[in-house]
Amino acid sequence: MREILGDVRLVRGDLLDQGSLISAVERVQPDEVYNLAAISYVPMSWQQAELTGEVTGLGVLRVLEAIRVCSGISASRSPSTGQIRFYQASSSEMFGKVRESPQTEQTPFHPRSPYGVAKAYGHHLTQNYRESYGMFAVSGILFNHESPRRGAEFVTRKVSLGVAKVRLGYERQLRLGNLSASRDWGFAGDYVRAMHLMLQRDEPADYVIGTGVTHGVGELVELAFAVAGLDWRDHVVTDASFIRPAEVDRLCANPAKAAGELGWEPKIGFEELVAMMVEADLKLLTESGGHAEDWFGSDAW
Numbered sequence: 001m002r003e004i005l006g007d008v009r010l011v012r013g014d015l016l017d018q019g020s021l022i023s024a025v026e027r028v029q030p031d032e033v034y035n036l037a038a039i040s041y042v043p044m045s046w047q048q049a050e051l052t053g054e055v056t057g058l059g060v061l062r063v064l065e066a067i068r069v070c071s072g073i074s075a076s077r078s079p080s081t082g083q084i085r086f087y088q089a090s091s092s093e094m095f096g097k098v099r100e101s102p103q104t105e106q107t108p109f110h111p112r113s114p115y116g117v118a119k120a121y122g123h124h125l126t127q128n129y130r131e132s133y134g135m136f137a138v139s140g141i142l143f144n145h146e147s148p149r150r151g152a153e154f155v156t157r158k159v160s161l162g163v164a165k166v167r168l169g170y171e172r173q174l175r176l177g178n179l180s181a182s183r184d185w186g187f188a189g190d191y192v193r194a195m196h197l198m199l200q201r202d203e204p205a206d207y208v209i210g211t212g213v214t215h216g217v218g219e220l221v222e223l224a225f226a227v228a229g230l231d232w233r234d235h236v237v238t239d240a241s242f243i244r245p246a247e248v249d250r251l252c253a254n255p256a257k258a259a260g261e262l263g264w265e266p267k268i269g270f271e272e273l274v275a276m277m278v279e280a281d282l283k284l285l286t287e288s289g290g291h292a293e294d295w296f297g298s299d300a301w
C-alpha cells in the first residue's frame with residue numbers, strides 16, 4: 001500500500017458522517033472531488049440493503065452537501081468561478097433490466113439490486129445539485145472496469161486468481177454462479193483517464209464509459225483458463241449459492257458521446273485485459289508461495 005501511495009496525503013472522512021466530510025473539504029480545499037466510495041459488491045447489497053442505501057446512496061448527498069456548504073452556495077447564491085468540481089461514480093448497474101441496447105446517457109434506468117437503486121439515487125442527486133445550485137457536478141456511468149488490483153470477490157479477479165491457483169496446483173476447482181450473464185468489461189486505467197477528462201470540460205455533463213463490446217461470463221472463463229494452458233471444463237463447477245436474487249443479464253455501452261466530446265477511447269481490449277490479470281495472478285501466487293489468497297479473505301465469495 002505504501003509504495004502505491006507515494007506522496008499522497010490521507011485525510012479521514014466517512015460517508016456516514018456529514019461533519020467529517022465538511023472538515024475534510026475545509027482542510028484540503030480541493031479543486032476536484034471524485035466520489036468513488038461505495039458498498040460496491042452487488043450481492044452484499046441484498047444482505048445489507050439499508051447500509052448500502054446509506055453509504056452508496058445518501059453518501060453522495062453528504063459529499064455534495066460538504067462541497068456546497070464549504071463553497072458558501074445556497075439556492076439564492078450561485079457558485080463563483082473557481083468552484084470545486086465534483087465527479088460521481090455512477091454505474092451501468094442502474095440500467096439493470098435494460099430497456100435498449102447498447103445503453104446511452106438517455107437510456108431509462110431499471111436497477112435490479114439495492115446497489116443499483118442506491119446508485120440511481122446518487123446519479124439523480126448529482127444532476128439535481130447541478131441544476132439547483134449551478135454546481136460543476138457530473139456523473140460517469142461506468143461499465144465494469146477491471147485490473148490486477150480488482151477485489152477478489154468480483155468475477156474477473158475471482159476467475160484470474162482461480163486459474164492461477166489451479167495452474168499452480170493449489171486448487172482443482174473454481175466455483176462460480178451464472179455463466180450466461182454478459183458484461184462490457186474494460187481496463188480500469190482507461191476509465192480513470194475518462195473520469196479526469198470529464199472534470200476538465202468547460203460545461204458539466206454526464207457520460208457513459210464502456211468499450212461497446214460485450215462478453216459472456218462463460219467466455220471470460222474459457223479465455224482465462226486458456227491463457228494458462230488449461231481447459232475450463234475440467235475445473236469450473238456451477239454453484240447455486242452465487243446466483244443473485246435478480247440478475248442483470250446483459251450490459252453493453254454506447255460510449256459515442258465520450259468519444260465525440262472527450263476524445264476518449266479505451267486502449268486495452270478484453271483479451272489483453274484477461275491475459276494481463278491471469279499473468280499478474282500467476283506471478284503473485286508464484287512469488288508468495290501460494291499465500292496471496294490470504295490477503296483476500298475467505299472463499300465465501
Ligand code: GDD
Pocket residue numbers: 040041042090091092093142143144145153154155156158175176177178179181182183217242244247248301
Ligand atoms: N462476483 C461474482 N462471483 N460474479 C459472478 C460469479 C461469481 O462467482 N459467477 C457469475 N457471476 C456473474 C454475476 O452474476 C454478474 O452477472 C457478473 O458475473 C459480474 O459480476 P461482478 O464481477 O460481481 O460485477 P457486477 O457486474 O455485479 O458489478 C460490478 O460492475 C458494476 C458496473 O461497473 C461492480 O464493480 C459494481 O460496483 C459496478 O457498479
